[in-house]
Amino acid sequence: MAKxxxxxxxxxxxxxxxxxxxxxxxxxxxxxxxxxxxxxxxGTCGSCTVLVDGRAVRTCITPAAGVAGKxxxxxxxxxxxxxxxxxxxAFLDQxxxxxxxxxxxMILGAAGLIARNAxxxxxxxxxxxxxxxxxxxSQPRIVQAVRAAAExxxxx
Amino acid sequence: xxxxxxLVEYKRREFLKVLASGASLAVPVELQGxxxxxxxxRAADGRIDAFTGKIDxxxxxxxxxxxxxxxxxxxxxxxxxxxMGDTDLTPDDGGTWASLTTPETVPxxxxxAAAVRGGPLREPKEWTALGKPQPxxxxxxxxxxxxxxxxxxxxxxMWHGVVLRPAEYRAKLVSADGQGVVREGDFAGVxxxxxxxxxxxxxxxxxxxxxxPLPALDKMIAAFKAEGKxxxxxxxxxxxxxxxxxxxEKALATAAQRKSLxxxxxxxxxxxxxxxxxxxxxxxxxxxxxRCGKQAPFVVRAEVAKAMGMKESDVRIIVDxxxxxxxxxxRSDVEVEAARLAKASGKAVRVEWSRTEEFVWSYARPAALIxxxxxxxxxxxIASWRQRNYNAGAPGLRPPYDFADHSNExxxxxxxxxxxxxxxxxxTGNNFARESTIDEWAAALNRDxxxxxxAHIADPRLKSALEMAAQRFGYKGRKAGVGLACNLxxxxxxxxxxxxxxxxxxxxxxxxxxxxxxxLNPSNLQNQVQGAIIMGIGGALWERLxxxxxxxxxxxxxxxxxxxFTDVPVMDVHIVDRREIxxxxxxxxxxxLTAPALAAAIFSLTGKRTMSMPMLA
Numbered sequence: 001m002a003k004x005x006x007x008x009x010x011x012x013x014x015x016x017x018x019x020x021x022x023x024x025x026x027x028x029x030x031x032x033x034x035x036x037x038x039x040x041x042x043g044t045c046g047s048c049t050v051l052v053d054g055r056a057v058r059t060c061i062t063p064a065a066g067v068a069g070k071x072x073x074x075x076x077x078x079x080x081x082x083x084x085x086x087x088x089x090a091f092l093d094q095x096x097x098x099x100x101x102x103x104x105x106m107i108l109g110a111a112g113l114i115a116r117n118a119x120x121x122x123x124x125x126x127x128x129x130x131x132x133x134x135x136x137x138s139q140p141r142i143v144q145a146v147r148a149a150a151e152x153x154x155x156x
Numbered sequence: 157x158x159x160x161x162x163l164v165e166y167k168r169r170e171f172l173k174v175l176a177s178g179a180s181l182a183v184p185v186e187l188q189g190x191x192x193x194x195x196x197x198r199a200a201d202g203r204i205d206a207f208t209g210k211i212d213x214x215x216x217x218x219x220x221x222x223x224x225x226x227x228x229x230x231x232x233x234x235x236x237x238x239x240m241g242d243t244d245l246t247p248d249d250g251g252t253w254a255s256l257t258t259p260e261t262v263p264x265x266x267x268x269a270a271a272v273r274g275g276p277l278r279e280p281k282e283w284t285a286l287g288k289p290q291p292x293x294x295x296x297x298x299x300x301x302x303x304x305x306x307x308x309x310x311x312x313x314m315w316h317g318v319v320l321r322p323a324e325y326r327a328k329l330v331s332a333d334g335q336g337v338v339r340e341g342d343f344a345g346v347x348x349x350x351x352x353x354x355x356x357x358x359x360x361x362x363x364x365x366x367x368x369p370l371p372a373l374d375k376m377i378a379a380f381k382a383e384g385k386x387x388x389x390x391x392x393x394x395x396x397x398x399x400x401x402x403x404x405e406k407a408l409a410t411a412a413q414r415k416s417l418x419x420x421x422x423x424x425x426x427x428x429x430x431x432x433x434x435x436x437x438x439x440x441x442x443x444x445x446x447r448c449g450k451q452a453p454f455v456v457r458a459e460v461a462k463a464m465g466m467k468e469s470d471v472r473i474i475v476d477x478x479x480x481x482x483x484x485x486x487r488s489d490v491e492v493e494a495a496r497l498a499k500a501s502g503k504a505v506r507v508e509w510s511r512t513e514e515f516v517w518s519y520a521r522p523a524a525l526i527x528x529x530x531x532x533x534x535x536x537x538i539a540s541w542r543q544r545n546y547n548a549g550a551p552g553l554r555p556p557y558d559f560a561d562h563s564n565e566x567x568x569x570x571x572x573x574x575x576x577x578x579x580x581x582x583x584t585g586n587n588f589a590r591e592s593t594i595d596e597w598a599a600a601l602n603r604d605x606x607x608x609x610x611a612h613i614a615d616p617r618l619k620s621a622l623e624m625a626a627q628r629f630g631y632k633g634r635k636a637g638v639g640l641a642c643n644l645x646x647x648x649x650x651x652x653x654x655x656x657x658x659x660x661x662x663x664x665x666x667x668x669x670x671x672x673x674x675x676l677n678p679s680n681l682q683n684q685v686q687g688a689i690i691m692g693i694g695g696a697l698w699e700r701l702x703x704x705x706x707x708x709x710x711x712x713x714x715x716x717x718x719x720x721f722t723d724v725p726v727m728d729v730h731i732v733d734r735r736e737i738x739x740x741x742x743x744x745x746x747x748x749l750t751a752p753a754l755a756a757a758i759f760s761l762t763g764k765r766t767m768s769m770p771m772l773a
Contacts, residue, residue, distance in 0.1 A: 018352065034308035035301020037479070039429045040511045044713040047429055075301030088299040095291065095679055098687055099214025100298030101305060101429045101479025126721040133713070135429050135480050136214050137687030139724040 006067045008033070009077025017064040024048045024059035027074060035075035035104045039133070046132030049105035049112075050074045056112025075104035078111070087111055090149035091142070098136030106132050110146040118154055120147065193247045195268035196225055204229055204236050204272070208265065209249035210257050211241040211451055212294070213481035215743045216680040217257055219293045221265050223677060226285040228269035228278060233285050234293065241453045241475030251452030251486055253577060254394070255646050255741025262676070262739070280674065280735045287735060289679035294477075306449035306476035307433045307508060314435060317347040317497040317507040318358040321517065324367035324706045326572065334361030338500040347497040347505045370572055370703050373523065377420050380525045380546035384567030387550075395550035395581075397568070402561035407540030411531020415596060418527050419589040420768045421548060422700035423520035423573055425710070427718055430479025431514050436494035437504035444471045444495055449478035450485045459488035464495055482691070483577035484518050512711040520701055521578035522571060524548030526589040536601045538594075538612060545586055547571055552583025552748060555590060556644035557612040573701075579688065580744040583645050584695065584751060588769060591641040591752030596765060605640060605756065606631060618644050621669045621732065622651040628728055629653035629667035637664070639756025641749045647740035648672045652689065652749035654725075656757040661772060663693070663725040663754070670729065670746065673737035685746040686729040692750025693719040697772045717773075 004017040008031060015030040024041075027033040027050070036059055039047035043061040050059055051073040078085040084092065087107045097103045106129065113120055113128040120128065125146045134142065199205045206225045212218040222236040239245050241252075249261045270277050280287065297303035320332060332344035336357050346357040371379065387397035408414060434448035444466060450456045453473040461468040478485050490507050497505040509517065525546040533539040541555065541562040550566035566582070598608035606626055613619050622642050625631075631638070631653060642651040649671040655664045670685045698717040702709040710716050751769055759765050 028308075033301075034304070037305075037430070038307065039431075040713040042511070042712060042714060045429060075299075079300060084296075084299065091299045092291070092295050095295065095683060097214075097292075097295075097298050098216070098683055099429070099478070099480045100294060100303055101214075103298050104301045107299065126724075130721045133429060133718060133720065135427060135482070135691065135718065136683075137690030137719070137724075138683065139690060139719075139721050140686060140727045141683065143721070 002065070004064055004068055006069060007071045009073060021064040022060055023050070023062040023064045023067055023072075026064040027059060027072075033074045033076050037101055037104060039101070044131070044133075045102070046109055046129075047102045047105040049108045049132070051108055051112060054112070054115050056109045073108070075107060078107070085111075086149040086152040087114075087146065090145040090152065094141045094145040094148065096141035096145040097138050102132060102134045106134065106142060110149070113146070114150050114153060118150060120150055122147065195247060195265045196272050198272055199237075204231055206236050206238040206265065206269070207246040208238065208240050208261060209243075209246045209454055210252045210261050211453070211475045211477060213252065213451060213478045213485070215684055216292055216677060217252070219290055219680065220257070220677055221261065222293060223285040223290050224262055224265045225269045227283055228266050229273050230284060233290055240477075241473075243453050243457045243471070243473045248454040251455055252481070253451055253483065253486060255744045258676070258739050258741040259647070286676050287674060287733075290677050292680065304476060305430055305479045306447060307430055307479070309435060309447055309476055311435055311437065311447075311504050313504055315347045315349055315497075315501060315503040315505045316351040316354045317345055317494060317505045318351075318354045319343070319345040319493050319507065319513075320358060320361055320363045321513070322363070322365035322367060324365065325370055325516065325703065325708045327365035327367040330364040330366050332361065332363040337361050338497055340496050343493065343496055345493060345497055345507075347501050347503065367706055369705050372705075373422065373703060376572060377523055377525050380567075380569045380571070383569045384546045385569070386567060387565050396553070397550045397566040398563070399554050400563040401559070404540055404542045404561045404563035407561035408529060408531045408542065411540050412534045414529070414531045415593065415600070416527070416529050417589070417593055417596065418525065418767060419585070419592065420526070421524040421585045421588070422768070422770060423523045423575065424578070424695050424699040425515055425520055425701055425716065426482040426484035426518070426578060427514070427713065427716060428478065428480030428482055428484055431509045431511060432478075432485055432490045433506065433508035434491040434494040435504055435506040436491065436498040438498055438502070442470065444498070445474065446472070446491050446495060447474045447476055448491050449476055450488070450491070451478070451481045452486045455486065456488045456491055460491050460495055463488070463492045464499070482579045483581075486577050489517070511713060515701070515711050515716070516708045519574040519576035521695070522548045522575040522582070523573070524582065524585040526585055528589055528593040530593055530597070532597060532601070536603065538597060543586065543589060545582055545589075548585045549582030551581040552586035552643075552645055556615060556618055556642065557594070558614040559612070579691065580645070580747045583745070583748045584692065585769070587641065587643050587645070587748040588751040588755065591643075592755050592765065592767070595752070595756045595759065599759070604634075609642060615644060615649065617671050618642060618649040618651075621649045621671050624730070624732070625651040625653055625667055625669035628669065628730060637757055637761050639753045639758070639760055641752035641756065643745065643748050645745040645748050648742055648745040650685070650745060650749055652753045654753045654757050656754065656761065658761050661758075663723070665726045666728070668727070668729045668746070668749065669732060670742070671732035671734060672742045673739040674735050675731050675733040676739055678731055678733060681742055682729055682731050684742050685731065686727055688744060688746030689727070689729065689750050690719055690724055692747040693723060693754070696751035696754050696769055698770050700770050700773055
């Protein structure tokens with residue numbers, strides 16, 4: 001076990017992390033942030049995606065030690081009080097989910113995209129989220145939701 | 157008094173359900189004894205409590221059943237407190253499968269709610285909560301990460317279990333030794349306070365297995381025909397294995413032209429995104445409680461009780477809603493594993509399957525061999541039709557077409573693979589074979605595939621769905637790369653038009669019109685139908701479990717291609733809302749359209765008919 005200090009959803013935290021621990025396990029088991037979902041545990045499905053310093057990363061293949069001193073944003077940290085983040089609100093408005101298991105990772109993957117590209121076209125959204133699986137088949141609604149959220153964010 | 161009336165009604169319904177369920181008689185349906193197994197009651201605080209044995213795995217049942225209660229009692233949907241899938245608290249509404257919630261549970265819940273109000277069911281024109289888009293009640297929790305799936309649950313003092321697995325697909329446990337190894341039949345596993353410790357114990361344990369060989373997939377499918385048993389007519393079961401009219405053999409013998417076609421389907425995996433898990437614990441009273449994420453809590457309870465040598469009443473199953481099911485989370489497996497380890501250790505034990513365990517140790521959608529033997533009369537009309545499905549099953553055998561003489565048959569056989577339920581069961585393969593055969597005839601006779609289908613359909617709603625979809629798609633003057641398919645499945649009428657391009661193959665657009673009668677929650681219905689069509693892309697084009705002579709080779713999502721964002725075309729999925737018509741369940745049927753429509757599009761582009769699913773792998 002080693003001490004690991006990083007900022008999670010705006011709060012500086014220090015946790016115990018076993019040698020070789022993945023970020024997903026530190027978040028879920030160490031900090032109780034279960035909105036980060038395990039799906040494949042090999043970086044293929046995208047359901048465990050969070051933001052590290054604003055970039056979307058897959059926590060199941062990210063060594064926990066690698067986020068020391070960095071800022072991590074999980075799904076629990078996106079809303080501001082009761083006010084949902086525009087992506088959360090757009091997913092809610094479009095009902096861009098069914099079982100919802102992929103949704104947190106999908107929203108954070110989309111947040112990573114919008115951070116790079118404030119005005120993503122349909123193809124850009126599809127390309128950026130291509131590594132995120134939604135087995136329920138909500139992809140058309142997700143694309144709409146991401147583009148709608150980007151527009152809301154552009155308008156500020 | 158009202159409660160007593162409801163109880164009597166509930167028992168009557170259960171009895172009828174047992175009588176009508178046919179094949180599912182193997183699943184013991186018992187009256188639970190508790191005298192409060194009602195669907196709806198007014199609580200002491202004046203609010204409405206509702207109960208159902210059904211579960212929500214993304215198909216929107218919490219919302220739909222809450223709408224039902226709200227509709228009959230005139231309360232806001234959000235005020236209904238609905239308990240789902242707890243064998244100590246809820247009625248046994250049957251498994252959450254086969255698109256049965258809308259035809260069976262919706263009327264049952266509405267009736268019980270109306271009884272609490274003391275009036276008749278509200279007519280469609282009086283609906284307040286049903287028949288309009290109702291946002292998913294889980295929505296806010298889903299987008300904030302607060303929604304709790306079984307894999308998110310922890311209980312105090314919980315240990316972790318790991319199951320020892322053979323490398324081979326079919327193996328019997330010969331011996332298992334090592335510190336902390338629990339053995340029972342072919343089960344061997346270990347548990348410890350942390351997952352890391354449990355894995356370390358599992359790594360040191362020694363298990364010896366005697367394995368059996370596996371035949372190659374093509375040989376396995378060929379063997380279906382040699383081993384298949386002809387069906388015995390029985391129209392009392394949910395999926396009759398023989399559906400016939402007239403004398404198909406005689407009509408075939410006198411046909412002006414005949415066609416014999418053979419189709420195959422590979423076994424595929426569900427690949428639900430959340431791996432299954434369960435937490436089992438024994439109480440001081442000896443009762444076993446299991447929290448899990450399964451679709452059929454009462455079936456799981458019966459199976460766990462049997463495996464553990466306990467009375468069903470001493471087992472409680474509590475379902476935390478699963479992150480995707482699609483048929484793979486019906487039977488007990490991880491629950492029994494957790495229970496055995498809990499019993500041996502005296503601890504609450506959690507077992508979670510890895511993605512590899514999901515692929516290998518769950519069951520697959522059955523492989524299939526499907527033959528059509530068909531004939532047309534001098535005018536080109538299909539007059540004789542025989543369809544034989546080997547191994548996959550009887551669902552979806554009934555043709556939506558008006559063939560004068562037809563025989564549609566399920567020939568049961570033995571498969572060396574673990575196979576089981578999957579969204580729509582055999583209806584996907586049966587519609588693939590049927591629609592592809594229709595398409596072959598249209599091509600052979602130089603007839604337009606839409607016009608040719610319409611000439612064989614008597615059902616006005618199916619006709620209307622095809623015509624409306626053709627118009628929305630802009631089918632007139634159809635060009636290369638366009639394909640279509642339709643179906644009348646589980647009382648839903650649907651038509652799908654697709655446009656594809658080659659080099660590389662891609663789906664450009666899809667248009668679907670679906671008529672399931674009254675749309676109780678139109679937005680959710682659209683999501684479900686659209687999702688089923690998309691899920692069907694994978695099985696149609698790429699998905700196939702691979703095996704060698706002893707092992708399953710497909711063990712990871714990286715070597716199993718399911719539909720991704722860039723595979724999903726622009727989609728127009730339109731729901732026809734027929735308010736006055738009793739609604740059909742819609743969770744499955746859309747998936748039956750995808751493969752035949754894509755096969756037709758590929759045929760249009762290449763002139764070659766793809767007879768095997770997956771078509772591109």
